[in-house]
Amino acid sequence: MSNTLPVGALLERAYAQTPNLPIERCYIGRDAAAQLGGFSAKRCGNSCLVISDAHTHAVGKSALDALRANGKEISEHIFDESHLDATAELGDRVAEIGINADFFVAIGSGTLCDLAKHAGTKLKRPALSFATAASMNGYTSGITAVKLRGLKRTVPCTPTLAVFADPEIVAAAPPRMAAAGVADYLSKCSAGADWRVANILRGEYYDENALRFYEGALDRVLETTSRVGTGDPEAVAIALEALLLSGLSMLVAGSSAPASGGEHLISHYIDMKQALYGTPNDLHGVQVGVATVHCLQLWEKVLALSPDSIHPDLLADAQPTNEQIEQWAIEDWGADVAAEVITQWKQKARPRDVLRAEIAAFRDQLPQIREAVSKDLLPSTTVANAIRESGGPTAPEGMNAPIEEYRNALTRARYIRNRFTVLDLAAELGVQ
Numbered sequence: 001m002s003n004t005l006p007v008g009a010l011l012e013r014a015y016a017q018t019p020n021l022p023i024e025r026c027y028i029g030r031d032a033a034a035q036l037g038g039f040s041a042k043r044c045g046n047s048c049l050v051i052s053d054a055h056t057h058a059v060g061k062s063a064l065d066a067l068r069a070n071g072k073e074i075s076e077h078i079f080d081e082s083h084l085d086a087t088a089e090l091g092d093r094v095a096e097i098g099i100n101a102d103f104f105v106a107i108g109s110g111t112l113c114d115l116a117k118h119a120g121t122k123l124k125r126p127a128l129s130f131a132t133a134a135s136m137n138g139y140t141s142g143i144t145a146v147k148l149r150g151l152k153r154t155v156p157c158t159p160t161l162a163v164f165a166d167p168e169i170v171a172a173a174p175p176r177m178a179a180a181g182v183a184d185y186l187s188k189c190s191a192g193a194d195w196r197v198a199n200i201l202r203g204e205y206y207d208e209n210a211l212r213f214y215e216g217a218l219d220r221v222l223e224t225t226s227r228v229g230t231g232d233p234e235a236v237a238i239a240l241e242a243l244l245l246s247g248l249s250m251l252v253a254g255s256s257a258p259a260s261g262g263e264h265l266i267s268h269y270i271d272m273k274q275a276l277y278g279t280p281n282d283l284h285g286v287q288v289g290v291a292t293v294h295c296l297q298l299w300e301k302v303l304a305l306s307p308d309s310i311h312p313d314l315l316a317d318a319q320p321t322n323e324q325i326e327q328w329a330i331e332d333w334g335a336d337v338a339a340e341v342i343t344q345w346k347q348k349a350r351p352r353d354v355l356r357a358e359i360a361a362f363r364d365q366l367p368q369i370r371e372a373v374s375k376d377l378l379p380s381t382t383v384a385n386a387i388r389e390s391g392g393p394t395a396p397e398g399m400n401a402p403i404e405e406y407r408n409a410l411t412r413a414r415y416i417r418n419r420f421t422v423l424d425l426a427a428e429l430g431v432q
């Protein structure tokens with residue numbers, strides 16, 4: 001039934017229900033370029049810096065034409081790097097190139113959008129996005145993913161002022177990109193459960209309003225994944241709409257927590273290792289998808305525990321010491337980055353007696369926790385099938401990443417960020 005809604009209807013509903021979203025317009029349609037031009041005429045100044053890469057420049061020509069048709073003075077920067085990386089330095093460079101521009105336009109996907117957001121934030125000027133792939137949820141987020149002091153971090157930024165996407169262009173992107181997007185979207189199943197339990201067990205901030213952005217979208221994505229796999233424009237547009245809503249949920253929550261949990265830490269760990277080796281990353285969503293299947297399996301094991309089998313004293317005693325963790329961090333990252341990792345970890349580490357109480361609270365509230373996270377979780381097999389149908393890998397062998405680092409990430413990624421996730425919960429409960 002949800003499939004009968006036109007693409008864009010869920011975004012319209014989200015906008016109707018949520019006044020004053022900082023992203024003024026999210027538009028998916030064949031006339032996206034004209035809509036971008038019209039929007040820029042009303043809301044932006046005269047001159048713009050358009051950033052793209054060789055591929056997105058070619059497919060996004062309609063956006064440039066529309067800006068010109070609306071009298072904009074365009075300067076362009078076309079990146080030729082095949083593996084562009086969103087770093088703060090590169091974002092600063094975009095700001096320098098666009099120092100005289102009234103606004104920025106990114107024709108591209110995650111990295112280019114992040115660079116435009118970074119530059120726009122730095123210069124306090126608007127950034128618009130002309131999306132060319134349904135590959136991740138960052139088009140509408142208020143964060144950029146950058147490497148900072150060796151850590152993969154999400155840094156707050158001003159979100160784009162508007163996002164436009166033409167389904168035909170988005171569906172023509174390399175198929176692995178849309179599969180990555182489906183996986184990035186579905187990661188919210190595990191991430192949402194992580195977020196909820198961080199609230200239940202640790203009293204961390206939680207905002208039920210963020211969930212509103214998922215109503216109806218999840219079913220539509222699950223119904224259309226096999227068509228995503230064949231590059232069907234409507235199915236890819238449905239995935240993109242879900243991703244735009246996912247980004248909005250993070251904006252409303254003021255945190256990436258609704259869509260970024262343990263599975264994102266695993267992906268970030270691999271990215272950090274690739275940065276150390278100087279080797280290129282796989283797509284964010286591809287890594288996140290493989291890790292999501294793992295995290296959902298962890299959730300299944302954690303929730304299947306019998307309270308009688310949970311012994312808080314024994315489990316608390318079995319946790320690695322801070323000295324051990326510091327040693328691992330130095331092995332993994334070298335002394336400088338390890339210091340950053342340890343800072344993150346110490347914000348989340350708990351003394352033994354508190355940990356013991358946390359494990360006991362989990363044991364005592366297990367029925368309520370099962371009930372609560374059932375609103376977020378999907379079976380790991382359902383998510384794996386959806387990713388597979390959309391054309392993405394669900395096992396680590398399918399990623400372009402060193403498999404031994406993926407395996408290390410399963411136990412060590414939890415140390416790189418202060419966010420409490422199923423990776424912590426499972427480790428505390430002795431579940432692997």
Ligand SMILES: [Zn+2]
Pocket residue numbers: 136137184259260264284288
């Ligand atoms: Zn993501």
